[in-house]
Amino acid sequence: FICTHHDVTVFDANGTEIKGTACLAADGKFSPIRHKLALPTREWSYDQIAFVFNVHHTKPHHNFAYEAFLPKGPFASLPTVDPNVSSIIWTVPTKEALPLKEMDDASFCTILNDTFNILGTLTPTTSRWTYPLSGLLVSKPYKERILLLGDAAHAMHPVAGQGLNVGIGDVIALGDLMQRYRKLGLDMGGVTLFREFSKQRRFDVLAMTFTTDHLVRLFSNHSITLNFMRDQGLKIVDRSPLLKRFFTQKAMGKA
Ligand SMILES: Cc1cc2nc3c(=O)[nH]c(=O)nc-3n(C[C@H](O)[C@H](O)[C@H](O)COP(=O)(O)OP(=O)(O)OC[C@H]3O[C@@H](n4cnc5c(N)ncnc54)[C@H](O)[C@@H]3O)c2cc1C
Known part of the structure; x- marks a missing residue:
């Protein structure tokens, strides 16, 4: 791909060129575009x-x-x-x-x-x-006119079945933001929008990465005390319709 101040040109495997104001890279956990951009990534x-x-x-x-x-x-x-x-x-x-x-x-x-x-x-x-x-997190998932989305920017353990949901959250947030920028006549593919998008998504992405990571460690732990506390915690959630509702809503991306 080639980035200029106004647009980005992407070449597919056959050499066909596609030009646009932005390149949204949702090319998965092993994202070739992320590697090409050499964005700092924690894995x-x-x-x-x-x-x-x-x-x-x-x-x-x-x-x-x-x-x-x-x-x-x-x-x-x-x-x-x-x-x-x-x-x-x-x-x-x-x-x-x-x-x-x-x-x-x-x-x-x-x-x-x-x-x-x-x-x-x-x-x-x-x-x-x-x-x-494995997990990965890109703290600044954009460069020039290219933005990483979904697993290309954040991949998590499937223990809570949330990876795809978080990626869909990216798409919804980006769509809303792009519409707002378009209405205001602003650049829909520039660093300003990408920075705002990343700020907006940071909490959800970090919270879900942290939660899934800790769930894996909590349930693979052999400490008797920790296992006792974990089991008590699960019993409390199981008996409380309010807590149960909170967690199911959160898992569905509604809370
Ligand atoms: C075992 C397992 C179970 C899971 N279970 C759940 C679950 O229950 N619920 C949930 O929400 N999530 C789950 N996930 C996570 C979920 O699968 C991912 O979060 C989701 O698929 C990420 O979507 P994505 O579009 O970002 O990336 P991907 O699904 O990886 O899609 C990337 C796409 O980009 C394409 N691509 C890559 N490079 C190029 C290129 N150069 N040119 C053209 N195309 C390219 C790939 O072929 C691929 O089709 C699970 C993951 C695993 C491993």
Whole structure:
């Protein structure tokens, strides 16, 4: 890409050029554009691997998602349109991932059913995809006429299922801001808008990154005192409709 004072030109893989007032880079966690811009980025590893696959289960899911916070990492089932099929995200420590990945189907199925039994007997219906889990944060996600959005600017652990939601929050905030700038006849692709956007999004992004990071550490901790406090905290939330409502609204991006 080439940036001038007024516009930015991007070249695709075939050399076709696209010119505009701004380049919005939502090219994911491994964002080639972020690397090209050399923006200072904080990255950290959770030393965990997520296995992702679909399962058939003998009991219907009734459109419920489940998450079990196991000592080695969270295990989540997300309902699909088929009442007896869910997507599984099973997090394990990196050192245990390779044997699990290379295990034959029958042994894998046995361990899977020993790990999670809420939905009856589970049978994997797809192959196992693996994702090394890590986080990243770009404190100033813009340069000249290029702005990073979504995972390109902030990637978090999937424990709370919030990565995509935070990215959608970026898009909504940017759309509102661009409309306001357009009405006022201001530059819709410049550093002034990008700076205001980053300021607006900073709290939500930091709060969610901090929350997911601490959830992972809290649930993988082996301290008896901490585990006792965590369990008491969960019981309090479970018994309080007000707190429950607050957390569900927050998770849906409404609070
Ligand atoms: C195991 C796992 C489970 C998750 N579960 C949840 C969940 O339940 N809820 C939730 O909200 N979030 C969840 N997330 C997070 C969510 O997947 C991400 O936050 C979200 O996909 C980020 O969207 P994005 O558009 O920013 O990036 P991506 O989804 O990574 O999309 C980036 C796109 O850019 C494309 N691209 C990259 N480079 C180029 C290029 N040079 N030219 C053209 N295209 C390019 C890529 O092909 C890709 O399609 C999960 C993540 C993982 C790993």
